[in-house]
Amino acid sequence: MIIINIVDIHGNANPIDELGDVLSSADLVLIGGDITHFGSDTQAKDIIEKIKEYNQNILAVTGNCDNKEVDDYLYNENIQLHGRAVNIDGVCVFGAGGSLPCPSPTPNIYSESDYAGILENAVSTTNENSPAVMVCHQPPVDTINDTVTNGAHVGSKSVRAFIEKYQPLVCFTGHIHEAPGIDEIGSTKIVNPGPLGTRSYALLDVGDKIKSLEIKKF
Numbered sequence: 001m002i003i004i005n006i007v008d009i010h011g012n013a014n015p016i017d018e019l020g021d022v023l024s025s026a027d028l029v030l031i032g033g034d035i036t037h038f039g040s041d042t043q044a045k046d047i048i049e050k051i052k053e054y055n056q057n058i059l060a061v062t063g064n065c066d067n068k069e070v071d072d073y074l075y076n077e078n079i080q081l082h083g084r085a086v087n088i089d090g091v092c093v094f095g096a097g098g099s100l101p102c103p104s105p106t107p108n109i110y111s112e113s114d115y116a117g118i119l120e121n122a123v124s125t126t127n128e129n130s131p132a133v134m135v136c137h138q139p140p141v142d143t144i145n146d147t148v149t150n151g152a153h154v155g156s157k158s159v160r161a162f163i164e165k166y167q168p169l170v171c172f173t174g175h176i177h178e179a180p181g182i183d184e185i186g187s188t189k190i191v192n193p194g195p196l197g198t199r200s201y202a203l204l205d206v207g208d209k210i211k212s213l214e215i216k217k218f
Contacts (some may be wrong), residue, residue: 001089003133003197004055004200007032007174008195009047010065011039015196016050016218019218022201023054029087029172030081032174033063033097037106041073048077059086061097063137063175064106071097071108081135084124091206094122095135099175100156110138115158123166131208132168134188139173143183145192146176169210172202180215189213 004026007021016023029051036043036057044066051058059081062071074080081095096118098108110118115138126132139146139155140163146155154176163171163185170189180194193215194200201218205211 001027001091001206003028003030003204005030005032005135005191005193005204006196007036007137007172007193008034008177008197010034010037010195010197011047012181012197013042013050015199016047018199019201020054026055027057028093028173029055029058030044030093030135031058032135032172033058033061034065034174034213035060035062036070038065038067039070040067041069043157044070044073048079048199056170059093059095059135061095061135061137063097063109063133064099064102066097067160077081083121085122087126087130090130092126092132093135094132094163096122096159099138101148104163112156114160115156116162119159120160131206133161133167133204133206134168134171136171137172137175138177139175139192140171140190143185143190144181145173145179145183145190147175147179149178160185168180169206170204170213182213182215191215199206
């Protein structure tokens with residue numbers, strides 16, 4: 001299965017047409033949050049409908065900059081992954097949106113204990129033997145993907161503990177724009193492709209295991 005992961009769109013649909021051929025070639029498009037920039041469900045719909053011009057198979061979580069009505073829109077479209085899991089071609093895909101509290105107020109935040117519950121709920125109905133792909137806007141702590149400009153780590157301890165316990169094949173994340181790259185927690189690959197506006201995306205070929213995984217530019 002070919003998965004394309006994009007994140008931190010922030011309401012900017014312009015790069016989507018440029019990525020059209022890549023989106024069309026995927027079995028699944030995973031959106032890792034911040035679909036809008038403090039925008040409405042209407043702005044979210046504009047982004048999702050633009051992506052659907054190239055690929056109808058979309059799953060998504062919101063980010064900290066998405067309002068509650070964006071979550072509602074994703075639920076109504078049956079593409080919401082927050083706190084739930086979907087089995088696609090034998091691969092379990094699950095997720096969590098939002099972020100921990102930020103230095104500046106944002107509308108979609110959760111606590112460490114919230115994240116522990118959200119993620120446990122997401123995997124509660126899955127087959128533990130299935131290969132798993134996780135998408136979580138909030139990165140786990142102590143990776144290259146949660147490192148801000150001053151070198152501080154701002155990731156989640158609960159997200160990291162969950163990954164250490166369950167070891168999904170991949171955790172796609174975002175949120176920290178200055179921290180793209182691929183890291184590891186145990187056998188799990190942690191991937192932040194960087195904001196879509198930087199013309200970056202992640203490409204995963206996965207079955208029972210990872211066949212290939214890379215961050216690409218367009």
